[in-house]
Amino acid sequence: MSTWRELAQQAKAWPFAEARRILDRIGGETPDKGYVLFETGYGPSGLPHIGTFGEVARTSMVRHAFATLSDIPTKLVCFSDDMDGLRKVPDNVPAPEMVRENLGKPLTDIPDPFGTHASFGAHNNARLQGFLDFFGFDYEFVSATECYRAGRFDRALLTALANYDAIMDVMLPTLSKERQRTYSPFLPVSPKTGRVLQVPVLDRDVERGTILFADEDGERTEVPVTGGHCKMQWKPDWAMRWFALDVDYEMAGKDLIDSAKLGNRLVSILGGKPPVGFHYELFLDEQGEKISKSKGNGLSVDEWLTYGPWESLSLFMYQKPKSAKKLSFDVIPRNVDDYLAHRRNYHDKDDAAGQLENPAWHVHCGAPPVPEGGPSYSMLLNLASAANTEDKATLWGFISRYTPDVTPDSAPFLDRLVDHAVAYYRDFVHPAKQYRAPSAEEAAALRELLDKLRALPADADAETIQGEFYAVGKAHPDTFSNLRAWFKAIYEILLGQQQGPRLGSFVALYGLANFIALAETTLHQHEDV
Template identity: 60%
Template structure:
């Protein structure tokens, strides 16, 4: 056993804990299908979103952890339930009136309101693949329509027909009285209208592999359950997919725990082992309320990527997946700085600590070196003090602080500088509120300005921090936090900020003295 595998067998990092469940699953013999199958599901009635990213990213982390523990090959299947019927027209698409005509058709038969693909399902599937591809995920795409129509599910659909009563016995207690009266796990695709019909199953013929149902006009119709003539209700469908494909591992949100429990029962009825399941907590908005796609109260992935790298988002997804977390724009700076702190720590860590380091899981054991010689939080304060409108302005200050740094040699820093400008202008600038200093604060600021004008110590962040600290002590601030808070509120228009010595080193000693001048003259509060 290699040192890596030996250390991974005892690592407490959650992806390794999850991966060890899969190792145990096949400790006696490898899977007959020849690989371990990871799955993520996607409903293509809407566009991919930050939750889609999180589920694929986290599943990939477990997959890579398993590969460090086992020689069994792996696959990741991203499954699109594109045979589902269109129940309502989304509010964020063009040509909504045209889509109204396609209600209840399978998504792969609904016209594409964007006019770019043969169907709405195909359009959203293409968006999903492009979305996943931009992050470099290693996956295989699967279409429900293709799997049903090609016969990939036929064997298991016939098994569902055989186990109809047992599946109904699982499902009916979970439904309301009115729903129970008409429920069937099979949804016929009407040969008359093409609609996905929510109708009772009137008869079953196991020998012919068919069901009989009544069309809305009352005509009784017999159709096979195979070949794409029916699809299953989504909970039995989820279970059937696990059974038919031999899914070994799947994640789902906490809200789907009851559905997963139902699916596990149905999977066992179909005679197949259930996957190893992992439920994660849902995200909260800035007010601590659950994020709702219909409310639009969450942070979109496009917004995150406007202000930070996808790796910082992966770090956010990695951290405490079982805990509810605020997914709000104000968590972004901390995520960026923590990501780079983990990158910097990695080279000097022991193997055990590396396996606990999130960047091992973000980069599959091959994390890059960080070139962030300036923290992201400091870049934000620089953008604020300098009123930066573009990266070029930021680099003018960065080069003075770190002469060896350049956009060409420090691409992560260059990207972060651009993100900081966007974040400052969109999120910080509109909320900045400067205040005038109190008389005691004004005296301390004047003293700090004088010491800066006489400073001979260069851009030594620690020495400058000590000097700022001493000014606060000399002016009687019993709690030095009050002194630093005054610096932030008076000079930067914020209630909190960076280590001020580091800020002076980056922004410039003379520039900081000039900033104090403007504050004492009242020009910042004008």
């Protein structure tokens, strides 16, 4: 029988394909630093967002795939670019005037407007780490400020200074004529104001490791490029970081492909080896436009987690990362049910090869939990819709009657799912309900259906109930052109929606008597109009 490692060598899932590229990069041998380094970057001028989750989740999937292929140690670094000079006051921060007075300074030198940490950068870094810890990611947090000021980047910075002209030869053609006149890959920190300055370098001394520039008051000032007296422009900085840390793998959005290509050239100039890169497609909103933090047209992690479990968000990130996908509230139910199906299929399969290709394997780092049973997410929404309830206990009443061995204690994931379904029903399904009156022919068909359902035993199974729906729909070809039209009419008349569940399964769960009562009440209401 093949081992997991042998099967992983042939696995087609994209994390395995990425892991094999990393093995090729290092020649199958442990790097001199003793481990393979995966990196994700974070700009801490704002709070972590759904893109942050996606990048760390996807990188973690590749890391786990690599660990399945090889015994070489790995490390994931979440790097905060917190020495950047703050360019504008973020929205919705307290004490905006205080922040405005400190614009241009590194984020780690700006007082925390929230008053909880030593600096604004420290505050946002803490939020990032809390965010990552909530999801249980295995990572090491690294601060740019600490790397610059503690000397971790000194060798790389001196190497960049020695290759200043070659770096400029790469960067200048990418800039406008106006920007070319003032561009420098080094951004000095003013000794007088503490601000990170976008100023030209007037002279440089490779032996002394210094640059000369005009400070904000016009005085010619010389500072070392080391020790936190300078930071680099972001594209050279990205390459310098790859070189300094010897990064083996980093992914980024499709919008950064050209920047990554520049970074590859720059890290080679420094004498390093470009990391393996992966570029994922960006998300689209409901109108098909790219998600933008500045536009505020995206979906936040907190919003997703209100209506669906984190596992469904992780699945969303796993699926087709190189394809543009709509990121909106209406994709959540489908992703939740897809996750449940993958988790169930994983445990139904006997072959390990199929399990390695299952998305649930990647969502759960190789150990998907055993399914708990109970209804799907969409079925929970339909239960709430039929019962017209936002009460969790009511939904559990239906579940417990249909599957008595499933309880909130024995099925904690399902219990979470009920919470999510109640919230989704309250905020999206209920406000969108639009009932319609049945035509005379439709009402007659519904009454015929009720007669057949009344003749069934109270514990009739889903297939038996479904058969009665089929029989009545087929018996009225002049009213319903096909079974889909028949089911659509039932959804619109009884549930106030155009789509719905498989009715046999739904009625078995909701209760035969409950469904009959719902239909009778609806028909009587329209008869009285």
